Amino acid sequence: MIGRSAMPVPPMNFTLREFRVFRVVYELRSFSGASQAIHMTQSAVSKVCQEMESKVGQRLFERSTRKVIPTQLADQLYAHVCEVLGTMDAAERSVRSLLNLEAGEVSVAASPMLCVGILRRPVAAFHEAHPAIRIGLHELSTDDTIDYVVNGRADFGLASIEEAHPKLSIEPLYNERMFVVCAADHPMARKRAVSWEQLATHPQISLHGTFSTRRTIDRVFASRGLTYTSAIEVGTVLSAISFAKAGLGVTVLPGYVTEFVGELGLVAKPLPAEGVEHPIALITRYNAMLSAPATVLIDSVRRSVG
Numbered sequence: 001m002i003g004r005s006a007m008p009v010p011p012m013n014f015t016l017r018e019f020r021v022f023r024v025v026y027e028l029r030s031f032s033g034a035s036q037a038i039h040m041t042q043s044a045v046s047k048v049c050q051e052m053e054s055k056v057g058q059r060l061f062e063r064s065t066r067k068v069i070p071t072q073l074a075d076q077l078y079a080h081v082c083e084v085l086g087t088m089d090a091a092e093r094s095v096r097s098l099l100n101l102e103a104g105e106v107s108v109a110a111s112p113m114l115c116v117g118i119l120r121r122p123v124a125a126f127h128e129a130h131p132a133i134r135i136g137l138h139e140l141s142t143d144d145t146i147d148y149v150v151n152g153r154a155d156f157g158l159a160s161i162e163e164a165h166p167k168l169s170i171e172p173l174y175n176e177r178m179f180v181v182c183a184a185d186h187p188m189a190r191k192r193a194v195s196w197e198q199l200a201t202h203p204q205i206s207l208h209g210t211f212s213t214r215r216t217i218d219r220v221f222a223s224r225g226l227t228y229t230s231a232i233e234v235g236t237v238l239s240a241i242s243f244a245k246a247g248l249g250v251t252v253l254p255g256y257v258t259e260f261v262g263e264l265g266l267v268a269k270p271l272p273a274e275g276v277e278h279p280i281a282l283i284t285r286y287n288a289m290l291s292a293p294a295t296v297l298i299d300s301v302r303r304s305v306g
Contacts (some may be wrong), residue, residue: 030067051151145159155294213278
């Protein structure tokens, strides 16, 4: 018996307008919220989504009087939509800046403390030299930084990235050293040097396991056969610094925070660097065509950490 061949799927011919509307509805989970965000009427937003559903032959959103819930198909489509729109957004930024450095925009993603500790000086120098270029800094987690670069929402990013990524070009800049940060009156503040073994005897204010810094610290302790007590676990570096200043424990942070914590009156003591791998890397989309402003700012970042 000869089986039937599958019917060919007709081209769906999505438009960029449909993709942009879909992305906002997906992220806001609301037609009314999307209509306000993109300055369209709610009925127009709903119609665009219905047209997309007609093209795919399935629902993209389950609707109720209170909320909009994406279907599994919408979840899968969202990643592709972000990548397509990211490519277009990156191309638009590049075209605006092809001829000179007199107009345009640079979009950069990094954690809040990387922005303060590493990007502050090169961004300030770039802004002074090219005041007409708008700089957009997106302060994000490592995972969100990667997503912003992959999806073209940022021209480049800074992150401590541990593995290769199929859609990224990863340029290691340097290997960061770890510091123990404590209040000025903490007993550890008076020590000339601090070992990992000494650190293990003090309660720590730890970052959640989603932070690359926490993963590095855990690897170091495990490699030395040590354990430590996490007295308080926090979700931001700023919280870790604040609790350390209040004397609730010590926290271990990368070297790029030392200037900032010093300004706040805390003490930062370097920990032994042997066996510590915490690479800071510059990430761009694979084979990305960077705009002139992005290229200049990247060169400035390289010089600042070189």
